[in-house]
Each structure stands twice: as structure tokens, then as C-alpha cells.
Amino acid sequence: MAETLKTTSVGSFPKPPSLVKARQRFRRQEISLQDLRVAEQEATKEVIRLQETLGIDVLVHGEMERGDMVAYFAENWQGFTESLPVRSYGNRYYHKPVVTDRVNYQGPTGLTVESWRAAQAQTKKPIKGMLTGPYTICDWSFNDFYPDRRSLIFDLAHLVHQEAMALAAAGAEYIQIDEPAISTRPQELDLAIEAMEIVTRNLPAHTISHICYGDFDAIYPALLDLPVKQLDLEAANGQFQLLEILRRVPWPKDKELAIGVVDVHSHRLESVDEVKAGILRALEIVPADHLYIDPDCGLKTRTWEEAVQKLTVIQHAVDQVRKEEGLK
Numbered sequence: 008m009a010e011t012l013k014t015t016s017v018g019s020f021p022k023p024p025s026l027v028k029a030r031q032r033f034r035r036q037e038i039s040l041q042d043l044r045v046a047e048q049e050a051t052k053e054v055i056r057l058q059e060t061l062g063i064d065v066l067v068h069g070e071m072e073r074g075d076m077v078a079y080f081a082e083n084w085q086g087f088t089e090s091l092p093v094r095s096y097g098n099r100y101y102h103k104p105v106v107t108d109r110v111n112y113q114g115p116t117g118l119t120v121e122s123w124r125a126a127q128a129q130t131k132k133p134i135k136g137m138l139t140g141p142y143t144i145c146d147w148s149f150n151d152f153y154p155d156r157r158s159l160i161f162d163l164a165h166l167v168h169q170e171a172m173a174l175a176a177a178g179a180e181y182i183q184i185d186e187p188a189i190s191t192r193p194q195e196l197d198l199a200i201e202a203m204e205i206v207t208r209n210l211p212a213h214t215i216s217h218i219c220y221g222d223f224d225a226i227y228p229a230l231l232d233l234p235v236k237q238l239d240l241e242a243a244n245g246q247f248q249l250l251e252i253l254r255r256v257p258w259p260k261d262k263e264l265a266i267g268v269v270d271v272h273s274h275r276l277e278s279v280d281e282v283k284a285g286i287l288r289a290l291e292i293v294p295a296d297h298l299y300i301d302p303d304c305g306l307k308t309r310t311w312e313e314a315v316q317k318l319t320v321i322q323h324a325v326d327q328v329r330k331e332e333g334l335k
């Protein structure tokens with residue numbers, strides 16, 4: 008049977024209200040860490056049930072155990088402390104990780120293996136192993152220890168590689184290494200590529216990197232040198248202008264594209280027709296057996312209902328395109 012375009016998700020899901028409450032209670036020391044873990048596992052089951060019900064092909068575990076994609080690793084690896092509150096935008100403050108020593112991980116297996124394994128036990132469909140890339144971890148942290156960014160990024164790359172190998176050994180078929188910071192500093196793209204070479208070296212997995220909200224114009228087609236099988240890029244937020252950038256060079260035969268077709272930063276629900284139009288435009292550039300369809304980015308900023316609605320639109324649009332284009 009010929010392969011056809013597949014549906015997937017970028018990574019995070021909104022935390023269901025039951026888990027939001029459990030996290031608050033844990034912070035107030037009203038419940039134990041074990042109770043919190045149980046609440047996270049229940050929420051993960053819900054996330055997987057939803058994706059199965061919708062008919063999504065390659066699933067994510069939803070990151071119920073993570074608050075922030077960089078802080079999660081900083082909190083669990085050695086070498087990091089937390090900064091005083093830093094302003095992000097508006098009146099939102101957060102604690103930015105600070106590197107104060109050599110970065111390291113001394114746990115028994117990979118940090119992310121248990122949550123991946125628990126999620127994979129819920130379904131026969133593949134669950135992606137989900138990691139944050141070394142370039143982004145460096146970029147979103149303060150460095151008070153290493154002489155320069157390069158040496159910190161390379162040490163982080165070895166740690167992320169170790170984590171990826173542990174996921175592959177546990178059976179993860181797809182491993183995604185998110186690098187959203189890549190597109191914000193085009194002049195450092197080579198450094199990010201070098202670091203990814205360390206991460207994916209001899210890694211027996213279908214590798215993916217998600218990159219979003221930046222200057223693709225400045226990093227394409229150089230971005231194609233990022234040593235991963237699949238690039239996962241956002242398109243809906245920029246009214247699919249990304250596709251015009253991708254047209255500059257023929258799409259490489261050995262790369263896959265995952266393309267975001269709904270805007271995760273908007274409450275507006277896209278119509279099936281507009282999502283279909285985006286998919287058809289992407290099919291002009293990348294063949295169906297190399298194309299994945301997903302939201303622009305993680306869904307954690309949406310409500311649970313909005314996430315369900317947006318994913319439903321994606322799946323309906325893909326089902327219709329498959330039918331109309333005779334794709335399986």
C-alpha cells in the first residue's frame with residue numbers, strides 16, 4: 008500500500024482542568040509528587056485517547072509533565088539554577104534557567120524515557136520522543152559558566168544525544184528535537200547545524216526538528232542542511248507565505264516536511280476548506296509520501312476545546328484531500 012500524507016501534532020497539549028488543579032495543589036504542598044504523577048498520567052491517557060479518536064497517525068504524549076520546554080530540562084539536569092523573575096512580554100514574568108556549572112545528567116535512564124514509555128503503552132500508533140534542542144536550551148538560558156555559547160551548546164548537544172539514544176533504545180521510532188530558537192538568529196545557523204549533527208549521530212530513529220516563528224526567509228534553503236529526516240514548520244500563522252520560500256529550490260528527495268496548517272496563537276477556528284487549500288499548495292512542493300500535516304506549534308496555549316476543534320478540522324481536511332486526490 009502506497010504511503011500517503013500523514014497527520015501529527017507538534018508536541019504540547021493544553022493541560023486538562025484536573026491537571027491544572029493538581030499542579031496548583033502540588034505547589035501548595037497539599038498533594039504528594041506521586042499524586043501529581045498520577046494526575047499527569049491520567050491527563051496523558053486523555054491526550055492519547057483524543058488523538059486516536061480523531062484518527063491522527065503519529066501521536067505525541069502531550070507533555071503533561073512539562074511546564075516549559077527548556078525549563079523542564081534545566082530543572083532535571085545538573086548545572087542549572089533558576090534566575091530571579093525575568094520579564095517575557097507584557098506583564099508576564101518567568102524564571103529563566105541559569106547555567107552555573109558543567110551541564111550533566113546522572114539519572115538511571117533518559118529523563119524523558121518513562122513518560123514516553125507510559126504513553127506508548129496506551130496505543131499501537133507511534134508516539135514521538137520529544138526533546139528540546141541544544142541551541143534552543145542555550146538561547147533561552149543565561150550562561151554564567153561556559154566561556155562562550157559554542158562550548159555550552161556542544162555540551163548540551165551531547166546531553167540531548169544521550170537522551171535521544173535512550174529513547175531509541177526504549178523503542179521510540181520517531182524522535183523530535185525542537186529548535187524554535189534557530190530561526191531567530193540566522194547568523195548562528197551553522198552552529199545549530201553542527202550541534203544537531205552531534206544529537207542525531209548514529210541515532211536509529213526517524214528524526215524531526217520543529218522550528219517556528221522566525222525569519223525563514225533568512226535561513227532557507229540553508230536550513231535543509233539540518234541533519235534530521237523531517238523539518239516541521241509553521242505556515243498558517245504567515246498565511247502560507249512559507250510555501251513561497253520553500254519553492255526556491257526543489258524539495259530534497261530524502262527530506263520530509265511537516266507543515267502547520269492551523270494557527271495556535273489564534274482563537275479563530277480555521278475552516279476545512281482553507282486548511283485543504285493550504286495542504287494542496289504544500290502538495291505542489293512536497294509529494295504526499297513525504298508530507299505531514301499538523302498545527303503550527305504546540306497546542307498548550309489553546310483551551311482543550313479549541314485544541315480538539317483545530318485538530319478535528321485538520322483531520323477532516325486531510326481525509327478529504329486523500330479522497331479527492333486518490334491518496335489511499
Ligand SMILES: [Zn+2]
Pocket residue numbers: 017187217218219220303304305
Ligand atoms: Zn513552535
